[in-house]
Amino acid sequence: MQIEFKATKRVEQGTGASRRLRRAGQIPGIIYGSGEAQAIALDHNELYHLLRKEAFHASILSVNVEGAKQTVLLRDTQWHPFRQQVLHLDFQRVDASQKIHLKVPLHFANGDVSPAVKLGGCMISHTITEVDVSCLPGNLPEFVVVDLANLQAGESIHVSQLPLPAGVELVAHGEGDPVVATAVTVKGAVAEEGAEGEAA
Incomplete structure (x- = not known):
C-alpha cells in the first residue's frame, strides 16, 4: 500500500x-x-x-x-x-529503474516462545533496530522480520542471518557481521541457579 x-x-x-x-x-x-x-x-x-x-x-x-x-x-x-x-x-x-539506499526497520518475532526465554530465563536484547538496504524501488520491503523462535541461551543473531526479499541487498558498514539480537541471561536467574547449586 x-x-x-x-x-x-x-x-x-x-x-x-x-x-x-x-x-x-x-x-x-x-x-x-x-x-x-x-x-x-x-x-x-x-x-x-x-x-x-x-x-x-x-x-x-x-x-x-x-x-x-x-x-x-x-x-x-x-x-x-x-x-x-x-x-x-x-x-x-525516486526513479523506478535506479536502486535506492534506505534504512528499513526490523520487526522481532517469536521472542516469547524462544528456548532462550522459555527455558533459559533469558531476555532478548535488540542490539540494532534497523538495517541499511539497497534495492530497486519496487522491491523495497516495509520491514525485515527477525525470527527469534529458535534462539538458545547465550546465542546471537547476526545481520548476515536475516532473510531478505528477492532483489534486496544489505549495505555493510565497516568490518564484521553486526549482532542484531542476543539472548542475555537475567541476573536473577543466575543468582537462583547459584543458590540451588549451593543448597545441593
Missing part, C-alpha cells in the same frame, strides 16, 4: 516566509533529485500523523503537488527542539 499525501508549490522562500507558513499550520519542504528541486508546502496536521507511522519512513511515497503526482522517499525531518512541531521536510524523487 502506497502512502499518498498532498502538497502545494511554494513560491516565497527564506526564513520569514517559512515562519509565516508555520504560523498558518503548514510545513515548508523540498523535493530534489533527477531534475529541478521543487519547494513545497505541506499540511502540518496531516504530515505530523503520517510521521508517527513507521512505514512512512521506510516506504516509497506518493506526493500530489497540485494534481501532479511524484514518487518520493522521505530523506530528512527537522523538528522543533522542544515543541511537537515539524519545521522542515526533505524528499527525494
Whole structure:
C-alpha cells in the first residue's frame, strides 16, 4: 500500500516566509533529485500523523503537488527542539529503474516462545533496530522480520542471518557481521541457579 499525501508549490522562500507558513499550520519542504528541486508546502496536521507511522519512513511515497503526482522517499525531518512541531521536510524523487539506499526497520518475532526465554530465563536484547538496504524501488520491503523462535541461551543473531526479499541487498558498514539480537541471561536467574547449586 502506497502512502499518498498532498502538497502545494511554494513560491516565497527564506526564513520569514517559512515562519509565516508555520504560523498558518503548514510545513515548508523540498523535493530534489533527477531534475529541478521543487519547494513545497505541506499540511502540518496531516504530515505530523503520517510521521508517527513507521512505514512512512521506510516506504516509497506518493506526493500530489497540485494534481501532479511524484514518487518520493522521505530523506530528512527537522523538528522543533522542544515543541511537537515539524519545521522542515526533505524528499527525494525516486526513479523506478535506479536502486535506492534506505534504512528499513526490523520487526522481532517469536521472542516469547524462544528456548532462550522459555527455558533459559533469558531476555532478548535488540542490539540494532534497523538495517541499511539497497534495492530497486519496487522491491523495497516495509520491514525485515527477525525470527527469534529458535534462539538458545547465550546465542546471537547476526545481520548476515536475516532473510531478505528477492532483489534486496544489505549495505555493510565497516568490518564484521553486526549482532542484531542476543539472548542475555537475567541476573536473577543466575543468582537462583547459584543458590540451588549451593543448597545441593
